[in-house]
Amino acid sequence: MHRKLDQKNNMNLKPLVTVAVVSVIAAGISLYSRNHISAEPNPTPTPVPVVITTPTPLPSPNRALKPNEKFIAPIGLYIPVPTDMTFKQEGVDDGTIVNVGFYLDKGEDYELYGLFSSLDGNQTLESAKKDMVQSTVNEIVIGGYKGIEGLITGPKTRYMAVIIKDGKKIAFSTIPPTEANKAITDQLLSTFSFQ
Numbered sequence: 001m002h003r004k005l006d007q008k009n010n011m012n013l014k015p016l017v018t019v020a021v022v023s024v025i026a027a028g029i030s031l032y033s034r035n036h037i038s039a040e041p042n043p044t045p046t047p048v049p050v051v052i053t054t055p056t057p058l059p060s061p062n063r064a065l066k067p068n069e070k071f072i073a074p075i076g077l078y079i080p081v082p083t084d085m086t087f088k089q090e091g092v093d094d095g096t097i098v099n100v101g102f103y104l105d106k107g108e109d110y111e112l113y114g115l116f117s118s119l120d121g122n123q124t125l126e127s128a129k130k131d132m133v134q135s136t137v138n139e140i141v142i143g144g145y146k147g148i149e150g151l152i153t154g155p156k157t158r159y160m161a162v163i164i165k166d167g168k169k170i171a172f173s174t175i176p177p178t179e180a181n182k183a184i185t186d187q188l189l190s191t192f193s194f195q
Helices: 002-039 125-129 179-189
Strands: 069-072 077-080 086-093 097-105 111-117 138-142 145-152 158-165 168-175
Touching: 069 086, 069 097, 111 179, 125 145, 125 158, 138 158, 158 179, 168 179
Parallel strands: none
Antiparallel strands: 069 077, 086 097, 097 111, 111 168, 138 145, 145 158, 158 168
């Protein structure tokens, strides 16, 4: 009789053991699947959104250019180029203008270099004046904008004229800084105009 009771208990336990074993196997498969899937790279990664910036269009001249006249769009500057000089313009552009430089030269004897940086916000003439030899500083007007001129000495000695337009500095440097070259620059700057 003792044996009959054990068999009866075993029969009652078999379905429970089977359910328990099946549950453990199912849980193991589920855990394995989760770990296995997360360890593999995603075959279709979500693409990184591409931000497209529309560059600000550069202004066009609001009038026809005269013969030998150049227009520097980022600053709206008209420059008449004398026939005995060479003109060259450079710019750094990543969709927006950061720096613009231009040259007027007669070889090694004379060079006028203009520089504008959009990064130099809230500039003042006082900040430009501190680099100049104080006894050489004079007030000037270029294309209707007040500015200063003076001699800057040091490793890059040059005569410099500076104006502030829309809170940004535009500098015009003359190399070599001789009196004759300063007279050429003064004549050139008197012909510059802004849009």
